[in-house]
Amino acid sequence: MREKSDRLFYNVDWLLVGIFLALVVMGWFNIYSAVYDEQKSDIFNWTRLESKQMIFAVTSIVLAFSILVIDATFFTATAFYLYAGVLLLNLIVAFAGAEIKGSRSWFKFGGFSLQPAEFAKWATALALAKFMSGLAKPNMKQAMGIAIGIIALPVLIIILLQRETGVALVFAAMVIVLYREGLVPGWLLLIGLISVLAMVVGIKYHEAIAFLVLIFAGLAALRILMLRKKTFKQILISAIAVLYLGGLMFVSSKVIEKMPEHQTGRIKVWLGLDVDRATEDRFGYNTKQSLIAIGSGGLAGKGYLDGTQTKFRFVPEQETDFIFCTVGEEWGFYGSAFVVLLYSMLIVRIILRSERQRSDFTRIYGYAVASIFLFHLMVNVGMTIGILPVIGIPLPFFSYGGSSLISFTVLLFIFVKLDSQRLLILR
Amino acid sequence: MNPQDRKYFVVGFVVLAALLYTARLFYVQVVEDKYKLSASNQAFLYQTDYPPRGAIFDRNGKLLVFNQVAYDLMVVPRDMEGCDTTGLCAILNITKDEMLKRLARLSGSVEDASRDYRSHIFESQMLPELNARLQERMYKFNGFYVQSRTVRKYTYPIAAHLLGYVGEVNDAECAANPYYKSGDYIGKSGIEKGYEEYLRGKKGFQIKMRDVHNNIKGSYQNGKYDSAAVEGKDLVATLDADLQLYGEQLMQNKIGGLCAIEPATGEILALITSPTYDPNLFVGRDFSKNYVMLVKDSIGRPLFNRALMSSYPPGSTFKLMNALIGLQEGVLTPATMYPCAHGYPPLGGKPKCHPHGSPTNLYGSIATSCNSYYSYVFKSILDNRKYKSQEEGYKAWRQFVLSFGVGMEIGTDLPYENKGNVPTPEYYDKVFGKGRWKSITLTGAGLGIGQAELGVTPVQMCNIICTIANRGYYHVPHCIKTIEGDSSFVQRWTKRHYTMVTSTAAYEAVIEGMAQVMTNGTGRAVQIPGIEMCGKTGTAQNPHGDDHSVFVLFAPRVNPKIAIAVLVENAGYGAAYAAPIASLMVEKYLTGKVERKDMEQRMLESDLIHKTAGTQKKVSH
Incomplete structure (x- = not known):
């Protein structure tokens, strides 16, 4: 046993490594196509994005294998320090970083830039795993406040100080971790889901709110009449539910108007609300162009480097947030469904491996990793195909950018390493 | 519930989401056609080259009908948003009211105009000077473009009925023959109609690719689908x-x-x-005016x-x-x-x-x-x-x-x-x-x-x-x-x-x-x-x-x-x-x-x- 486990890549889940490599390589080829220019494309011209992304890709692959070399106890031991360090970086960037489009989240070094908010994802996952795995089981419920605090701290810094809402939203995905660990009951998630639906309905049909509330109230009254024998408590709960949902609808329809203009615009366009032409052009343009690009790919796509919508820059941000358009246009339904399948395999594999851990730390960390990937996949692809409003977050391994590629690599490979040592870690 | 069992819900959620997204992709990419249409409208520029019409000679080799260059101001009403209509009206010397009326007539009605994606001739057969003045400010006139055309010219004022005349295709002619698109010319009577297929030649088509800034980025598929215009054939009439x-x-x-x-x-x-x-009355901008004048002569009925x-x-x-x-x-x-x-x-x-x-x-x-x-x-x-x-x-x-x-x-x-x-x-x-x-x-x-x-x-x-x-x-x-x-x-x-x-x-x-x-x-x-x-x-x-x-x-x-x-x-x-x-x-x-x-x-x-x-x-x- 000992001798075997001493070997460098002992017990590594090669399926995860394989999916990772496939995504990185496909991602790079896709970036190459997205910025393709017959005259200018050049893998070794360091001012061009495809070359830069190649450096990032090579760096991240090297980094991935470096993490496999480090002993997993390093991450369990230094989790809080890494968390603190990353938070500090995020604080510094909020004051000393370069201002881009009203947000301060980037450090600039010559031709390269760094976004510490990306690092907060794995740092927070580590800290959460460390804290929660250290708790004795009965105390878990009481510790919920602290767990939420660990998640909320980077969110607050990123939203309030750096003004980068998109990146911060991903921390909401951690609710899955809390759910799995029993800190959040299922009914609460259900209420959350219904609340989000109520808000969407409220925004979309704000004229009809009163009507809906009446229907709810009517249904509740009907139920009370049918169950006449039941107690006052049930009447009270029904009344509260009606008031809560109605109130939520009303409030959300008002709040939407008070939100920053671009958020209001994106949400309204997404919900298909009546907006003037200028608003539609400004906030609906990305989604429209993205749908045209993906939709025009058809079943089998237009062929590599032959996409017209992406190559001729109809789709904005196509090498970063809207990179999935290139997949959809050039590889068609086959290609885009394959990419979705690959991500789903990655996520499900991580969940299943997490469940096999003896160590709480690895399981909690694994769930955090799966949640983050899931959130990115759903939100990023969802916005390109018009399911969700436009939220500026990258598609892991596909979107252009060193910070995100490197942090997703770190995020994934810490798990791969922890998982490979599952037989040694007993906590 | 035991927290371990919650993994089924989580995995179930992931699988459900993946299925939902795949279904949506299938709808967008395979079922729905409108995105493909939009893509080709945006990224492709369909250009038509109009060949010169064939000339007509008499039996002794005298030139009867030939071509001269004219410019048609074309309009695609749907693309007019942001057009400097005031400037355009000033150049064309028409009132804004007249312009709107003309657009409504071309598209069927005022409401139709905002959806009408077809090309129409807005002002036909302009002289080179007018064309030059338009070209200077063309970038402001969204939805308009100038198409150079050849129009008929008659050496002698004779044989109007025999030679016939050429005019813009009407809806019925478009429907009868898919070769013709709104705004094209067609022989309406006489030899021009009888020998339309020889005289018109063959339109050339090109598909150009353009980027988001409307810059031409070359031919689609290296011109695989392009065709060159073929000039109309010259005819020798039996006429003396x-x-x-x-x-x-x-x-x-x-x-x-x-x-x-x-x-x-x-x-x-x-x-x-x-x-x-x-026959020269039926050429140029006064076509309609002259046509009406001739139609009104109910005794001579010159047409x-x-x-x-x-x-x-x-x-x-x-x-x-x-x-x-x-x-x-x-x-x-x-x-x-x-x-x-x-x-x-x-x-x-x-x-x-x-x-x-x-x-x-x-x-x-x-x-x-x-x-x-x-x-x-x-x-x-x-x-x-x-x-x-x-x-x-x-x-x-x-x-x-x-x-x-x-x-x-x-x-x-x-x-x-x-x-x-x-x-x-x-x-x-x-x-x-x-x-x-x-x-x-x-x-x-x-x-x-x-x-x-x-x-x-x-x-x-x-x-x-x-x-x-x-x-x-x-x-x-x-x-x-x-x-x-x-x-x-x-x-x-x-x-x-x-x-x-x-x-x-x-x-x-x-x-x-x-x-x-x-x-x-x-x-x-x-x-x-x-x-x-x-x-x-x-x-x-x-x-x-x-x-x-x-x-x-x-x-x-x-x-x-x-x-x-x-x-x-x-x-x-x-x-x-x-x-x-x-x-x-x-x-x-x-x-x-x-x-x-x-x-x-x-x-x-x-x-x-x-x-x-x-x-x-x-x-x-």
């Missing part, structure tokens, strides 16, 4: 421009039609409708191609036909004599006739144009014992007439031919009742002398004369000799159409009669010295007023070079107007000059349109 011009001058201020054909080939030498118009489309009673010229049929059927010989008593004796002098020597033989009957002679002849054809009944006799007579190309589309290369009319037996059944009409009934009606319901167009009339000149056959009259690069085309018209009158002797007898018309008959005043000619006058009664003056003629008698039919509406005796005009035309064509200046002068100066109509005796002559 000098003869056509001369004829139009002779016919001016008169209403009628004239057709001259080379009998040996069927080539139309001149095809004249009067009043006519300058109506009388030579081809107007069916007239042939009058006495039709006696030639009855003579031929009678001779062929053996009910008539050149020596046959019939009496005349200022009319047809069996019906008490109806149809009436004018004073002349009586009785006459065949030659005399043609020369003097005796009405009772041909009433006898017609009746004898129908009464022929070889037919079971007079109705059968009529049917046989009718078949003879049809074989001369009357009562049917003769098959020229011009659109909108009139069939003329030879009444069917069923028609008479309806008029008189089944079994209640006989040969005498129709004789009395005037079928023997080219009256009653008979209808013949000037082209058909001329074709009959060609058949006589050829002694038994005709070539389908046509107006195009050769087409550039199409050597097989000349074969198209070589077929001889033989009539049912096959006896050469019959033709020679009729020709002798026609020759006597010119030497000592009704046409002697228009005989050209030194040329043996064969003619026949006609004075066609008609329900619309004074008699039509008709004359048919071919010359020379041996080896004929030209056959001509002239009809002048409400001009009285055939010898009065139609005969001099026909004769002058023949003189001009055969000798290249006109010696009889008095006659020429009289024809050029006579004005029948603006005369006060006088009553004339309705007697065939």
Whole structure:
């Protein structure tokens, strides 16, 4: 046993490594196509994005294998320090970083830039795993406040100080971790889901709110009449539910108007609300162009480097947030469904491996990793195909950018390493 | 619930989300087509290259129709958002109101305009100066673009009906042929319509790719789907421009039609409708204005191609036909004599006739144009014992007439031919009742002398004369000799159409009669010295007023070079107007000059349109 486990890549889940490599390589080829220019494309011209992304890709692959070399106890031991360090970086960037489009989240070094908010994802996952795995089981419920605090701290810094809402939203995905660990009951998630639906309905049909509330109230009254024998408590709960949902609808329809203009615009366009032409052009343009690009790919796509919508820059941000358009246009339904399948395999594999851990730390960390990937996949692809409003977050391994590629690599490979040592870690 | 079991919910959620996303991708990429359409509209620029239309030359190589460059201001109403309409109106010198009206008219309505993605001609055939001024500020005029086109130009102001004109395609034409797109030009009448497929050439298409800033990024798939424009083919018409011009001058201020054909080939030498118009009126920005002006002339009806489309009673010229049929059927010989008593004796002098020597033989009957002679002849054809009944006799007579190309589309290369009319037996059944009409009934009606319901167009009339000149056959009259690069085309018209009158002797007898018309008959005043000619006058009664003056003629008698039919509406005796005009035309064509200046002068100066109509005796002559 000992001798075997001493070997460098002992017990590594090669399926995860394989999916990772496939995504990185496909991602790079896709970036190459997205910025393709017959005259200018050049893998070794360091001012061009495809070359830069190649450096990032090579760096991240090297980094991935470096993490496999480090002993997993390093991450369990230094989790809080890494968390603190990353938070500090995020604080510094909020004051000393370069201002881009009203947000301060980037450090600039010559031709390269760094976004510490990306690092907060794995740092927070580590800290959460460390804290929660250290708790004795009965105390878990009481510790919920602290767990939420660990998640909320980077969110607050990123939203309030750096003004980068998109990146911060991903921390909401951690609710899955809390759910799995029993800190959040299922009914609460259900209420959350219904609340989000109520808000969407409220925004979309704000004229009809009163009507809906009446229907709810009517249904509740009907139920009370049918169950006449039941107690006052049930009447009270029904009344509260009606008031809560109605109130939520009303409030959300008002709040939407008070939100920053671009958020209001994106949400309204997404919900298909009546907006003037200028608003539609400004906030609906990305989604429209993205749908045209993906939709025009058809079943089998237009062929590599032959996409017209992406190559001729109809789709904005196509090498970063809207990179999935290139997949959809050039590889068609086959290609885009394959990419979705690959991500789903990655996520499900991580969940299943997490469940096999003896160590709480690895399981909690694994769930955090799966949640983050899931959130990115759903939100990023969802916005390109018009399911969700436009939220500026990258598609892991596909979107252009060193910070995100490197942090997703770190995020994934810490798990791969922890998982490979599952037989040694007993906590 | 045990927290371990919650993994099923989480995994279930992931799988559900993946399925939902895949389904949505399937819908967007495979089921829904609108995105593909948008993509091709955005990224592809479909360009059309319009080839120059073919030119048209006359038989002697004179250029009749050619092209000049013009600029059409095109509009795609849907793309107009943000257009500097005020600036555009100022350049075009129109009011904003006018612009909106025009857009509404192009798209159907104001509401349709915002959705209309088709190209329309907004301002047609602008001059180069105006185009230059527009181009300077074109970038401000969203939805508009300039398409350079070739427009027709006519060297001589002649042959408007024959040449036809070119105009923008209408919806029906677009629907009938997918080649045409809104805003294209198409031949609307005459040769322009008849030979549209040769003249137009083939449009070229190019698919260019463009980026989001509208910069052209090269051809789609390296031009795999592109095609080059093919120029229209040049045509050589059978027309003699000098003869056509001369004829139009002779016919001016008169209403009628004239057709001259080379009998040996069927080539139309001149095809004249009067009043006519300058074909250049139908070119350029004033097209609509001029068109309306011409349409409004309800008396002259200058747009109506009388030579081809107007069916007239042939009058006495039709006696030639009855003579031929009678001779062929053996009910008539050149020596046959019939009496005349200022009319047809069996019906008490109806149809009436004018004073002349009586009785006459065949030659005399043609020369003097005796009405009772041909009433006898017609009746004898129908009464022929070889037919079971007079109705059968009529049917046989009718078949003879049809074989001369009357009562049917003769098959020229011009659109909108009139069939003329030879009444069917069923028609008479309806008029008189089944079994209640006989040969005498129709004789009395005037079928023997080219009256009653008979209808013949000037082209058909001329074709009959060609058949006589050829002694038994005709070539389908046509107006195009050769087409550039199409050597097989000349074969198209070589077929001889033989009539049912096959006896050469019959033709020679009729020709002798026609020759006597010119030497000592009704046409002697228009005989050209030194040329043996064969003619026949006609004075066609008609329900619309004074008699039509008709004359048919071919010359020379041996080896004929030209056959001509002239009809002048409400001009009285055939010898009065139609005969001099026909004769002058023949003189001009055969000798290249006109010696009889008095006659020429009289024809050029006579004005029948603006005369006060006088009553004339309705007697065939």
